[in-house]
Amino acid sequence: MTPKLKKSLLYWLLLSPLCVVILLPFGVMFVTALRPRDELFVYPPTWTFSEFRWENFVEMWVKTNFGGALLNSLYVSVTSTIIAIVLSIPAAYALSRYRFSGKGLYRNFLLMTQMMSPIVLVLGLFRLMVHLNLVNSLNSLVVTYVAFNMAFTIWMLQSYFNTIPRELEEASWIDGATSFTSLVKIFLPLAVPAMVVTAIFTFINSWNEFVLALTLIRSQNDYTLPVQIFSQVAGRYQVEWHHVMAATVLATVPVAIVFSWLQRYLIRGMALGAVK
Amino acid sequence: MTFSIRKAMAASALAVGMAWAGSPAYAKTQVNFTVAEYSSKTGPYFEEVAAAFEKENPDIHINIQVVPWDTLLQRLTTDIAGGQAPDISIVGTRWLVDFASQGIAEPVDSYLTPEFKSTFIDTFMAPSVIDGKTMGLPVAASARAMLVNTDLLEKAGAKAPANWDEFYTTAEKLKALPDTFAFGLQGKEIETDAYFYYSLWTHGGDILKGDGTSGLDTPEALQAVTLYKKMIDEGLTQPSPTNYTREDVFNLFKQGKVGMVFTFPMLIPQIKAEAPNLKYKVLPFPEGKARATYGVTDTLMLFSSSQVKKEAWKFIEFAYKDEWRTKFDHGEGFLPVTKNVAAEKYYSSDPDIAGFAAGLPYAKFAPTIANWEEIADTTVRALQQIYLGQAKPDEALKAAAADINKIRSK
């Protein structure tokens, strides 16, 4: 046995309890989503069932207006991600490249924006949206998600920016470029991977957000996925668990896969910026 | 905060580039209707009613907002606090006093024609009447009853109980069966208090005494809870009731694990879909000093802040047509609130529904008092302490009664 193989076995042994605990709810999700309804409450509960009921997904799709909610979620998540990135780039660039008074203050301000949980602010946010005439508009969610995610996008972008050597920009100034053109032509193309990763992070946060979506969106046609799914769980007298789980599978698994696949970029991003 | 600051902040947010956002302008009159979700059928049903209504009234648009029941009160609180209340909403009748006393609910007497009023069953209309004013219309109703698993009873050689003594002996016989719990007792979350009221009322007690103070410190209440506690301790219920919500207890029943539960008519369609082979029977609650069932209604409420009351009312009248009410009550499994629907053969011939409806003449309703949710929560806390053995029944009930009296005097 090679040392690496030995080490691998040891590590997997150590990690396995955690992996089991992490995968367990996913397993539960799948076996519930695929079960015929009359096998939901057999005793004792089992992992197996008589047939794979793929129709559950079709039924759920129609019944919960899944397609509409999916589009709403896509709109909100994509738009808020783009705006968050666009607003964060200059701020992150400033934090990464300049020394100015108020820099520390601004960092502390960003940290403070994270100190209030959205649920606490829900009433005030709603009143604000009334003033802005944004109630019953998906854009109310967009603005709010941008605000709540900005601290993180700035931290992450800054950490990447710190790793991009200044020499490249400085070289372009010598060639006569203004700082703006050097920013656009030299710096930003280098920062594309950073933006992609930060974007994914913001996208997932917006995709999964529940409390604000529930409060600020008032027409069923505008519901996002988490609200649409939760309204299935919270039926007053009846919960159709197989449909709930089918919806959860469809809403989370694709995102989970993409996310996990890209996590190595995330790690790099998290590394320095958060600390500095 | 002054208005100008608010404005300034609002403006600054706009300046950041959100100016493109705005609410769409409606050429039609829009009526906002907040619907509480009972099951997955609720939303589509009301959409259908609205579509049919809009066909007849092309100038009115009904905007249906389906809200999960668990979050309905949060949503309404936010909406009202933000000055964006809907025009109509389904609310729990037990919250109606809070809405009425704050001037949020609009009395509907002036809209309610005698013919329309006469379509309702009086029993269900009564709880929505506060200080002589009708604050809304009953929209959903249920009465509670006992469900027994007849296969298990037969196996145990026990008979269906008619009073609490028989209930206890039947439970003892059921307990002897392997892997079976005699009585499913709810001890967690919504309506944990209701499960206790069933016992309280049939033992002759009540939620409030004649003088308006809490009825939890009466001997009847103590008797009611002591019986439950005794059954827990003797293993006649499922273990650890505080881990079992209403839904969990009913799931045990669907699994065929439990002999007797107290439940609502909406469970019947679920049993038919999820446990088609289960044999059961609907029976009245065991009798003690009194006969009782719990009548629960929800109310369709018109908001006093609404600018489109006329249009809203037009829709309400439309939605109470017999064809729609029939579809709603059958779909959700509710008891009818209108006389015409109640007269349908379905409600007398179907033994299950008839079993639930049988209790209506002596049904009790939750008292229409302010701060009901807080009072219910106090009651649930006391019950959980008793079920868990953290507090002695008489002490916990006395403390809860004192707390409730304090809340009542607020």
Place this chain on the structure above:
Amino acid sequence: MKSRTRIPTTPLLMILPSFLLAMSIIGYPILDLAWTSMQEVSRFGKMMGFIGLANFAEVFRDPLFYSSLVRTLIWTVAVVGGTLIMSLPIAIMLNDDFHGRGLARVIVMLPWAISLTMTAVLWRWSLNGRAGLINATLMDFHIITEPIEWLATAPLAFTVEILVGILVSIPFTTTIFLGGLSSLPQDSYEAAVVDGAKPWELFRYITLPLMKPFINIAIVLNVIYVFNSLPIIWVMTEGGPANGTDILVTYLYKLAFRFGQLGKASAISLIMFFVLFVFTIAYVLMVMRQEHDSTAEEVKNDA
């Protein structure tokens, strides 16, 4: 370089848009909250007039506030502490080269991708006493003979909730640590190995000190997020049984949106904000004093 320090307005202009947006979207509700906390508020949020600190006085008279506060502290310390203890070794393993590392990383990151609400719903459903798959599985493997009622009593339910809290915090924390580990200088390790240092000594005298800044940021951010976290406890037990698992944020949610005591709820929110604020300031000050070295390094890099 000179040209940039001469015009300090440029960086300020660059942070301005993000600052304004955050200020209006998050700042406004905080002011609204502060204002509400000093008002008598009706059942449905209508302001009935200024009452000064009466709402705060009522909070401080409420025994449930204190028990929730204590529980919030236990919750935060246990979840954050547990997360750190778990995440550091996980990150060290995931940073090392072994067969299947990619897969292991994917699995460890998975909980991050599902919303907390749905995670909590899934756990509640799986932990169900007689209908849940966890008890069934444990019984299949003969680990237990009788189903365990996981959420029936407050101590057990709270423990379970803390464990779920740790589980969902691991991905975030591990990511920070992995980022830190990947930036550690390899040469100091090699030198130490040449000097014959044991793995434990490597960890104790090289890894741990170098990881300190990452550990600190993980502590601050986790404390903030965990302290304010509603969904896990709310979905699994709603703070019950008998308020035995209530933390401040669940208690506050109940007060505001079930009982309609918006004034009192606003007061609690502000108290929570204050607690977090003081903690963060204190921690940052404390840490900053220790970390003079790394700050100096940053300046050097910037130059």
